[in-house]
Amino acid sequence: MDEQKSNCEENDSEPTENTRACVLCNCVDRSLHGQRELRHFGSSMERATLKPSASPLPQPGNDDLSSIGFSKSPCLATLFDDSGCWVHHWCAVWSEGVKKLDNEELENVDKAVISGTQQPCEYCRRLGATIQCHAEGCLRFYHFPCSAASGSFQSMKQLVLLCPEHIDKAEELGEDAWCGVCDSVGELTDLLFCTSCGQHYHAACLEIGATPIQRAGWQCPECKVCQTCRQPGEDSKMLVCDACDKGYHTFCLQPAMDSLPTDPWKCRRCRVCAECGAPGLLLPGSVQWFDNYTVCEGCQRRRSCVCGVCGKTASPSVDLHCCSMCH
Known part of the structure; x- marks a missing residue:
């Protein structure tokens, strides 16, 4: 396929000035990293006791792992509103010191937020990390998206995280570490964690990769939903990104697609032009992509009028021969 025309918005708009974000991972409500919904948690502190700040809270990241x-x-006064703070469900549940009460409410989320302001993540080195490795004496902390991206082991049943350094201890958790395909522990570093059901799968058993972007917010085949409408769909209508393994309905794309493409497909978040370096998110959704989504429309247009040998633009009277492979 010389030209891919599945130019879609995929709900990938940049955060606006007033967009609400999690005060731990700094991602917005509909994040692709599996943190679930944003929840409001009360605070035991009086807002009046928080020192005001002239500096506003940093704008939410664009859901890229580098912006977690x-x-x-950040100043505490910017993290809390008049009655509390906003935190993703899983960011809160997994945080060190947070307790789940009998009524399913969570306690001490505000304290976790405060501690996170000074705690760097072992994976991204940015602040806001509140999930500690369960191994005795280990002081590694992570953000929820970074937990999976780093290759750490996560047990949803026991809310236990084991960093890559102590991942061998996962075998002690029994069935929690079994692959949903081969029913064995196998290679622990190859296990993918479904952020929806908590089941683990070996990447090799599913014949997919295990890159950080695939691990973060990964959903197993049984749980995979469209990242635009958040609803499941028939396999014949679910388009899966070749780079991040996230799913999108063909009819949720803008413009919609009639059928699944036969060639590998990449969502806008994973498209990066190999020539100018422009990421797909920063280009209009109407931009067309070429060579399996590795060359943007602007660079493709320049290719067609510039000689690949001398680098000069061809005059109207000179025809350039087009390579049948890279065009």
């Missing part, structure tokens, strides 16, 4: 958390410690 905070580059510098």
